[in-house]
Amino acid sequence: MNMTMTQKILAAHAQRDSVRPGELILAKLDLVLANDITAPVAINEFRKAGDGCVFDCQKIALVMDHFTPNKDIKAAEQTKLVRDFAHEKGIEHFYDVGAMGIEHALLPEKGLVVAGDLVIGADSHTCTYGALGAFSTGVGSTDMAFGMATGKAWFKTPSAIKFNLRGKLPKWVSGKDVILHIIGLIGVDGALYQSMEFGGDGVASLSIDDRLCICNMAIEAGGKNGIFPVDQVTLKYIAEHSTRQPVIHAADAGAEYERVFDIDLASLRSTVAFPHLPSNTKTFDQIPSIPIDQVVIGSCTNGRLSDLAVAAELLKGRKVNPRVRTIIIPATQKIYLDAVHQGLVDIFINAGCAVSTPTCGPCLGGHMGILAKGERAVATTNRNFVGRMGHPESEVYLASPAVAAASALTGVITDPTTI
Amino acid sequence: MKITGKVIRYGDNVDTDVIIPARHLNTSDPKELAAHCMEDLDPDFVKKVQPGDIIVAGKNFGCGSSREHAPIAIKASGIACVVAKSFARIFYRNAINTGLPIVEYDGDIRDGDLLDIDFANGVIRNHRDNTQGRFTPFPEFLQKIITAGGLFKAKEIMQ
Numbered sequence: 001m002n003m004t005m006t007q008k009i010l011a012a013h014a015q016r017d018s019v020r021p022g023e024l025i026l027a028k029l030d031l032v033l034a035n036d037i038t039a040p041v042a043i044n045e046f047r048k049a050g051d052g053c054v055f056d057c058q059k060i061a062l063v064m065d066h067f068t069p070n071k072d073i074k075a076a077e078q079t080k081l082v083r084d085f086a087h088e089k090g091i092e093h094f095y096d097v098g099a100m101g102i103e104h105a106l107l108p109e110k111g112l113v114v115a116g117d118l119v120i121g122a123d124s125h126t127c128t129y130g131a132l133g134a135f136s137t138g139v140g141s142t143d144m145a146f147g148m149a150t151g152k153a154w155f156k157t158p159s160a161i162k163f164n165l166r167g168k169l170p171k172w173v174s175g176k177d178v179i180l181h182i183i184g185l186i187g188v189d190g191a192l193y194q195s196m197e198f199g200g201d202g203v204a205s206l207s208i209d210d211r212l213c214i215c216n217m218a219i220e221a222g223g224k225n226g227i228f229p230v231d232q233v234t235l236k237y238i239a240e241h242s243t244r245q246p247v248i249h250a251a252d253a254g255a256e257y258e259r260v261f262d263i264d265l266a267s268l269r270s271t272v273a274f275p276h277l278p279s280n281t282k283t284f285d286q287i288p289s290i291p292i293d294q295v296v297i298g299s300c301t302n303g304r305l306s307d308l309a310v311a312a313e314l315l316k317g318r319k320v321n322p323r324v325r326t327i328i329i330p331a332t333q334k335i336y337l338d339a340v341h342q343g344l345v346d347i348f349i350n351a352g353c354a355v356s357t358p359t360c361g362p363c364l365g366g367h368m369g370i371l372a373k374g375e376r377a378v379a380t381t382n383r384n385f386v387g388r389m390g391h392p393e394s395e396v397y398l399a400s401p402a403v404a405a406a407s408a409l410t411g412v413i414t415d416p417t418t419i
Numbered sequence: 420m421k422i423t424g425k426v427i428r429y430g431d432n433v434d435t436d437v438i439i440p441a442r443h444l445n446t447s448d449p450k451e452l453a454a455h456c457m458e459d460l461d462p463d464f465v466k467k468v469q470p471g472d473i474i475v476a477g478k479n480f481g482c483g484s485s486r487e488h489a490p491i492a493i494k495a496s497g498i499a500c501v502v503a504k505s506f507a508r509i510f511y512r513n514a515i516n517t518g519l520p521i522v523e524y525d526g527d528i529r530d531g532d533l534l535d536i537d538f539a540n541g542v543i544r545n546h547r548d549n550t551q552g553r554f555t556p557f558p559e560f561l562q563k564i565i566t567a568g569g570l571f572k573a574k575e576i577m578q
Contacts, residue, residue, distance in 0.1 A: 142570050
């Protein structure tokens with residue numbers, strides 16, 4: 001039976017020769033993830049169910065990234081609950097303030113995910129690791145708790161949509177524009193229950209950071225996962241970050257896809273998702289002059305070093321518009337340190353930006369940049385739902401780091417090619 | 420299982436940020452979460468919801484975050500079932516795992532309608548016009564989880 005890349009990874013982890021779309025399977029997990037919001041619910045479930053040993057203290061990652069450094073007393077209590085559990089159970093990959101980063105930037109950087117892995121995380125953006133040729137998907141806290149206890153999870157085998165990428169992205173256009181373009185094309189439920197499998201000659205030109213960003217937002221199209229084929233770029237990244245051996249699965253030539261889209265990367269332009277859906281995308285020929293109050297550059301989608309470097313290229317030697325609060329959040333401690341060493345932090349501070357320790361904070365309206373009623377932000381984050389970054393009558397425009405930096409300079413949503 | 424309840428109607432793409440805004444996720448207490456359920460979509464929800472009411476929505480209900488706080492808040496607010504044209508996949512899993520009944524169904528249902536839902540036979544009856552519709556009950560594997568009372572209680576079945 002011909003299988004997609006996702007189906008092959010699922011079959012291998014269910015110890016089966018093959019799986020068919022729609023089939024329910026129980027599969028072995030290589031890594032189980034949760035954060036400071038979802039882990040407390042999982043830990044309560046785990047304790048209620050007998051509070052035994054975890055299945056493998058080296059295959060669980062607990063990352064305190066959402067409301068940390070703790071934003072209030074309740075958040076501090078939640079984090080403490082996770083910290084105590086991690087120490088009690090001897091969880092090896094527990095990342096607290098000072099060591100933590102935003103989970104989906106941190107795990108690849110620490111080499112905890114390699115090609116061929118099956119990963120679940122109690123965070124919807126767990127689909128990010130498909131960039132490394134792994135199957136990874138978001139689940140809830142009960143699934144996470146069950147995974148922590150048994151090392152297994154149930155899955156409905158997904159069918160797939162294929163995206164053939166060709167050509168090369170123009171200057172200032174990035175992985176973020178690719179995925180926003182795709183979400184605009186198929187809608188926020190366009191890939192519901194399905195895997196989004198990327199391929200084609202254009203893949204080779206995409207950096208791992210671009211691929212991570214593209215897979216990260218597969219969930220915004222309703223996808224179960226996003227996944228890229230393993231190539232030299234992937235293997236080089238894994239060799240540089242992990243001591244584990246990747247397992248390469250490739251889609252069969254006769255694999256079936258419910259739909260196939262051809263995307264010419266060279267034809268893509270900077271794309272902005274208007275409130276209040278990630279699918280509400282526009283390119284600059286359709287965007288009027290829209291004044292903004294805040295810019296956020298960061299998150300699991302776009303807080304990596306290459307994202308900060310693009311922003312710095314535009315901000316270097318310039319000042320942000322005094323009406324725009326510009327908040328830059330390196331996604332991990334390593335990215336932060338690299339940004340300091342490369343002089344990016346100097347550029348940001350001299351331009352009038354605030355630079356923060358890693359946190360998911362403003363992306364989900366937690367802390368570190370909440371919007372007031374009627375305010376607008378351009379953010380490199382992943383969701384622009386009602387009230388996502390603060391007041392229910394505030395607005396979030398999703399965009400690439402280049403668009404965000406250009407907009408910070410002018411005070412209106414701006415095409416970076418005009419700077 | 421059979422239920423009868425009054426409909427609270429919403430549209431497409433009801434996301435987890437409006438079901439329970441992240442600013443309230445610094446707790447996992449079901450009662451506290453229920454006090455803010457649907458706050459950013461329908462500030463009157465908490466005042467009007469009665470135990471046994473049914474939420475009916477369009478496509479892609481529960482899209483967005485993986486927060487299990489969303490089905491927990493809905494369940495704790497007294498909602499007996501969520502009926503939608505389709506569900507976002509993580510919400511679908513979370514509802515099953517936390518014991519919030521959900522039904523995939525697309526029909527002419529309006530705010531304030533009174534519905535009978537027969538889960539075993541997959542039948543919805545609308546009192547307003549006395550019409551009846553069918554939905555597909557869960558596959559056996561998921562029925563086992565639901566019947567057992569949640570994922571952990573079904574642990575032996577799943578080994």
